[in-house]
Amino acid sequence: METQVHIQILLSDRRIYVKNISSLVTNVSKQTTTTKKKSFHFASSEYAKCFRDQPEPDVDMLKQSAVDFLNTFDKELWYKYPIASLLNGKELRGGSMVDTVNALGNVNGRQEHATPEQIKLLKDHISTYKSNQNDLREPIRRIEQKLLSEQYAGFLIGNQLLDFQKQDGVTEMEESTSANHVERALNDLVFRDEMDGRIVVNRLPVYVSCVSNFTNFLDLFRKTIRNLELGIPCIILGRSNTVQHSYRWTKLLMELLEEEKIDPGMLTYLSCPLEDIMDITQSCQEYTGNLYSTCSRQLAESIKSGYDNTVASTGGPNTLVIMDWTNPAIRDAIRMSATIESSGQCTALRHVVAPIGTTEQDVEVLLGDTKSIATADEALRQGSFDCIFPNHKGSAPGPSADNGYKRHAKVDASYRVLADRLPPNEIEEYWRKVVVDVSAIDVKERLDELIDWLNTNQPISLGVNGKTREESMELGFRLWEYTGLVVNTIGSPDYPALSCQARPQEGEVFGEFPPRRLLERYTKYPVVVPSATPAYDASYTNEYLRQQGKTKAAGKVGSFLENLSDDKVKGYCVTLYQYLLDATMENPKRGFGTSRTAVWGLQRPPLGTTTYLVCNSSMDDLAPALFLFFATNAECQIVVVTEDAIINDFCVKHSIKTAKAVDKSFLKPGDNYKEINTPTFPMVGQFVATLFPIGHIKSTTPNDEEFVERVCRLEKWLTMS
Structure with a gap:
């Protein structure tokens, strides 16, 4: 109590x-x-x-x-009332006691781990509670x-x-x-x-x-x-x-x-070491639904390897593209993005693409204005959000000089300037430690290389700041159309973009997606904010799908559906079609904020990329995934990989490209490769997000009608074919 x-x-x-x-x-x-x-x-x-x-x-x-x-x-509160497992409204006491630590590595309380007997009680509850x-x-x-x-x-x-x-x-x-x-x-x-x-x-x-x-x-x-x-x-x-x-x-x-x-059995808390949590979650999988996590890709992969119904939001090396280092406002945007919450925000900056000639001294000076603070209490009272906690012990040390990183002379931050090259793939993000890679390259000459890097590493957020507003839009639009990122911000000299800008309640739709080709390694579905969380563990009823399957359709859609034998699969494709028709009636949609100007909606895969659907079983198995492309302007971006004669004949009939085999080592960074299994029937919104990008692109300028008019004409927005 x-x-x-x-x-x-x-x-x-x-x-x-x-x-x-x-x-x-x-x-x-x-x-x-x-x-x-x-x-x-x-x-x-x-x-x-x-x-x-x-x-x-x-x-x-x-x-x-x-x-x-x-x-x-009262600082003694977390010692006097230690953490304990909670079961049916009761605390499970009597286990081994350990210290707890805060984000800076300082002891801040006590925790009782569940005993073996208590773990059995927790397992029994999880496996029997209805x-x-x-x-x-x-x-x-x-x-x-x-x-x-x-x-x-x-x-x-x-x-x-x-x-x-x-x-x-x-x-x-x-x-x-x-x-x-x-x-x-x-x-x-x-x-x-x-x-x-x-x-x-x-x-x-x-x-x-x-x-x-x-x-x-x-x-x-x-x-x-x-x-x-x-x-x-x-x-x-x-x-x-x-x-x-x-x-x-x-x-x-x-x-x-x-x-x-409300029955207290509805809420349980597991106070256990990691190995016991893994034992509980994995041994009770038959009796539980999704596991929701927001974490690093490395951790998400580890969790999903032992718990398949993991729905994870994962990290990514957030990137700013800067065309003018001399603009003080843009330099401030870099610093604030890198230091937000002492690099403790999911959208904190990790990578800057800067003009050729940017030097280590330039970065040293920029980071020199970083504010340090002892505690977050001070920051709250001052109204600050971008201070760092110097030399704290709460996370791993910064990177090694062996990899070319420099320690700032006065600030607890590390950086490296990569002359004429981009960082290696899968750079470590160094949670709560300010670490910035600066790629000093000619962006316009190396644009395709940058696009490949973005598609390979899938930052959560990309911001673009040109020398002029026009340059920001031209470059930003190009990067958006050829990548699959969720949060995209177009800045200007007067209103620079940060990497840490997204207000989902205003239509600046947010998500932390892994690279699409590797999606199933990390998560069951990508998570979009806002969305209805229970929908990630919902399915259509057989009765509803059969009824939907009776719907008559004309033209190419009708021709597609008439070749399907499973009424539920046919009904699912009809449900997909009705959703896509509705969602693309106005696509993109205007955001609801007043401080920036956002548009959001369904998109097709990055331009210039191909999705390979691999299926040798039946058209009914292949149909839902193939239909997404067949019915939309993404139809030119699909190849069906099959040795099945019936599937091949269907594709030939409908002018769908096929191949008997594909060497995955030759795929481009933005390409997708998906092996098709017997379909289940998740919510169509979740299903579409496994194959098509979703998210938003915004201008930092309020009421930016020119931006809206131009961005709505871009070819990447999904339309019905």
């Missing part, structure tokens, strides 16, 4: 702030009876409507509540409103700050307030479709593997709250470091569930 005891002391003289709670918990039935049903998939017309009527976050309240929490925080609820939206949204209010917002921001040393948790909660609104509306559509018999949501327990830098938005709200409200039990996994704050919000959430009389 220490969570609530501490909060009650903190807030004893303050009124609880609950603003417009009715917007969260009323009209639920109205939202599930919409007549026009285009569904919740990315870029659909109903998806776009979910961005409407967002609440206005009270930023001053969020910051003040965090400051008030920090002013009264949710008897499918709609907990009203009570869960009452809880959510409390978490976003003055009552608990400071608790969430403050604990994250103390543990992860996050300097600007206020902005995360501000954006979460708005983005949660979008994802609640998407969940309403998921529930509606399930009640209509179109889909079924898997309600086996899911795992949430927490990420420290955005745990309040991504883990608490996106992964846990959104699953719980549709009756999906959640199991929160412990961590080897920065574990205190995610445990504290789990404990608080469990107490709030009990207040709402």
Whole structure:
């Protein structure tokens, strides 16, 4: 009970702030009876409507509540009430005790690991617990409103700050307030479709593997709250470091569930060493659903190798392309992007493409303006977000001089200037350590090489800053059309692009995707924000697909469908077609922000690339993946690799290119190669994202009508053929 005891002391003289709670918990039935049903998939017309009527976050309240929490925080609390496993609303005590450490490597509390007997209890619960609820939206949204209010917002921001040393948790909660609104509306559509018999949501327990830098938005709200409200039990996994704050919000959430009389078995916490967590997750796979994680690619690969239903967001070497080093505003953009949250943001800068002649001295001077700070508490009070914590012990040391890196003379940062070349592939990202590679090249002469590097390494974010606004657009558009990146920003001399700019609640749709050809190595599906998390573990009902399969179609689509023998596969292709028709009716779509100008939507694979679909079984197996290309302007980018005569004859009939074999070693960096298995029937939005890029491209200039007019004409946007 220490969570609530501490909060009650903190807030004893303050009124609880609950603003417009009715917007969260009323009209639920109205939202599930919409007549026009285009569904919740990315870029659909109903998806776009979910961005409407967002609440206005009270930023001053969020910051003040965090400051008030920090002013009264008792550092002994995390020692007096150690972390423990939580099962059916109870703490499992009596295990071995270990220290916990914060992001800077300093001991900040204690943790009890579960005993062997307790691990058996946890396994038994995970393998036998069945949710008897499918709609907990009203009570869960009452809880959510409390978490976003003055009552608990400071608790969430403050604990994250103390543990992860996050300097600007206020902005995360501000954006979460708005983005949660979008994802609640998407969940309403998921529930509606399930009640209509179109889909079924898997309600086996899911795992949430927490990420420290955005745990309040991504883990608490996106992964846990959104699953719980549709009756999906959640199991929160412990961590080897920065574990205190995610445990504290789990404990608080469990107490709030009990207040709402929700079965405490719906929420479990595993306080265990890594080997025990691996044992639990892998041995109970038959009884559980997805494992949601936001982590490095290396860790995602390790998790998925032992747990196939892993849905992971992964990192990537975020890149800025700079055509003018002399512009002070652009240099500031480089520095801020590299040092945000002491290089602790997923979009922190790792790689700069700079003009030929950029020197080590240039980089030394640029990084010399970096601000150092002792604690995140100081940064919050000062309103800073881009300070570094010098020489901390919370992550591995910076890179070695053997690889050409220089240590800055005064700042805890490392860099190297690569004359006339790009970095090697798969450069290490050095979490919480500022490390920047600067490629001094002639971009226009080496553009194809840069495109190949981007497609191979798949940064989360790419920003372009030219000498002129026109140069930014010309270069930025070219890079966007020939790559598959999710976050793309076109800067200007007056409004330079940063690598760390994305507001998903405004249509600046966000995602941390691995390279598409290697997707299945890391994740079941790429994760887009915003989206409905329960949809990642949902499927269409056989009855719905069979009914869809009776739909008549004319022209080339009708000709395609008539060659399919499985009614469910035919119905799935019809469902895909209806989704694509709706999503591309207006594609791209305009973003909703006012500080920048974004467009977003479905895209075809990078121009100049080819997707190879390998199938020797049947047309029914091949049909869903092939149909995406056949029905759209991506049809010129597909090759079917097959030795099956029936498949080959079908492709010849429909003018689809074929090959008997392909040597993967000759594939271009942006090419895709997918071996086709017997199809399952996931949500069409998730399925499309496994083969086609999605995301946004934006101008840093507000109300940039010229940008919109030009970007909407680009050939990469998906259209129906």
